[in-house]
Amino acid sequence: MSMTLPSLHPDTLAQLNSPAYVIFRDRLLQNLDSMIRVAKQPSRLRPHCKTHKMDRIIRLWVERGVTKHKAATIAECEMCAAAGATDVLFAYNPVGPNIARMVALAKTFPGCRFTATTDHEQPLRALSAAAAAAGVTIGIMLDVNVGMDRTGITPETPGAAELYHLVKSLPGLVQAGFQVYDGHQRQTDLMERRVAVAEQWPRVLKLRSAVESLGSSVPAFACGGTPTFPCYAAMSDPAIELCPGTSVLSDSGYGNHFPDLPFSPAAALVTRVVSRPGPNRMTLDLGNKAVAADPPKGARVFFPDLPEAVQDIHSEEHLVLVTPDAQRYQPGDVLLAVPVHVCPTSALYDRVAVVDDGRVTEYWDVTSRNRRITI
Numbered sequence: 486m487s488m489t490l491p492s493l494h495p496d497t498l499a500q501l502n503s504p505a506y507v508i509f510r511d512r513l514l515q516n517l518d519s520m521i522r523v524a525k526q527p528s529r530l531r532p533h534c535k536t537h538k539m540d541r542i543i544r545l546w547v548e549r550g551v552t553k554h555k556a557a558t559i560a561e562c563e564m565c566a567a568a569g570a571t572d573v574l575f576a577y578n579p580v581g582p583n584i585a586r587m588v589a590l591a592k593t594f595p596g597c598r599f600t601a602t603t604d605h606e607q608p609l610r611a612l613s614a615a616a617a618a619a620g621v622t623i624g625i626m627l628d629v630n631v632g633m634d635r636t637g638i639t640p641e642t643p644g645a646a647e648l649y650h651l652v653k654s655l656p657g658l659v660q661a662g663f664q665v666y667d668g669h670q671r672q673t674d675l676m677e678r679r680v681a682v683a684e685q686w687p688r689v690l691k692l693r694s695a696v697e698s699l700g701s702s703v704p705a706f707a708c709g710g711t712p713t714f715p716c717y718a719a720m721s722d723p724a725i726e727l728c729p730g731t732s733v734l735s736d737s738g739y740g741n742h743f744p745d746l747p748f749s750p751a752a753a754l755v756t757r758v759v760s761r762p763g764p765n766r767m768t769l770d771l772g773n774k775a776v777a778a779d780p781p782k783g784a785r786v787f788f789p790d791l792p793e794a795v796q797d798i799h800s801e802e803h804l805v806l807v808t809p810d811a812q813r814y815q816p817g818d819v820l821l822a823v824p825v826h827v828c829p830t831s832a833l834y835d836r837v838a839v840v841d842d843g844r845v846t847e848y849w850d851v852t853s854r855n856r857r858i859t860i
């Protein structure tokens with residue numbers, strides 16, 4: 486997918502403070518429609534909201550019939566439920582005070598079904614006790630580790646089936662299926678990605694058979710992220726839910742790495758030249774407070790107009806580019822950039838400027854950029 490960005494109207498360029506985070510509304514809507522097309526029907530989607538963290542985008546999903554959502558923090562769960570989601574998966578194991586917060590979510594939004602992941606008996610029992618005491622029911626998905634090794638339990642771990650089966654006997658909890666997140670599957674070639682998913686899936690099915698033989702059921706599998714989205718979408722098991730997040734806004738990390746994905750960058754950073762400190766050098770107001778710094782230095786942002794520029798110094802408020810094109814730019818000139826990793830970039834801004842036909846028409850809050858809204 487092309488990494489080009491729409492341009493901004495000169496009036497907008499004159500007024501918009503920088504650094505700024507902007508969303509091109511038509512691009513965003515195209516990405517949502519493309520996601521529904523890939524999924525084939527809205528009910529198969531459970532998109533992850535961590536990419537944008539904006540209640541306005543959840544509302545756009547709900548208007549399109551996508552009512553199941555995934556979240557990584559309690560604040561994101563609250564945002565989804567308050568924006569009309571009726572089924573929210575907290576794709577994180579509740580521990581410590583998050584156990585009480587999870588229960589509080591269920592009490593505050595009785596019209597929304599909440600599910601959490603688990604991979605350990607101890608917090609599971611604590612959640613059960615808290616939910617039962619509060620008179621609420623929380624769904625539980627077993628977090629199945631198929632190779633990413635970030636969280637979860639591998640299908641072959643002794644006791645994996647028994648852990649999920651335990652949920653059946655715990656008050657306040659109900660079995661909701663398996664989460665199968667495979668963020669390690671990053672093959673550029675779609676066929677290779679499909680093969681990798683096809684190879685890991687029998688391990689998941691074997692675990693399902695094991696829990697079924699104990700008398701438990703697996704009503705849903707919450708599968709994958711953006712790279713494996715087309716792979717799971719092509720599978721016919723009706724229990725499969727599709728959980729891409731990044732595709733909503735897209736970024737250059739994925740866009741440049743997975744050319745098969747039918748999504749284009751809908752979010753961009755607006756930055757200005759603040760200095761030309763030497764020949765071939767230009768300094769932008771796009772420091773590491775303005776774009777996610779988890780990709781390696783030198784590869785945190787992509788400039789469609791300067792794809793070859795070397796990103797040299799990157800400090801809190803400055804990004805120095807080294808490029809022979811520097812001489813074409815003067816202090817005050819504006820550049821548009823695509824973040825390499827959009828999800829943590831969203832968390833750096835209070836609000837996003839929404840652009841229609843090159844002009845800012847409204848601002849949306851980045852509702853759950855902080856860890857707490859009210860709960």
Ligand SMILES: Cc1ncc(COP(=O)(O)O)c(C=O)c1O
Pocket residue numbers: 533555576666668709710711712728729730731732
């Ligand atoms: C558990 C989980 N599910 C789904 C996603 C969405 O993946 P992607 O960003 O590739 O769309 C993520 C992203 O980090 C995740 O952690």
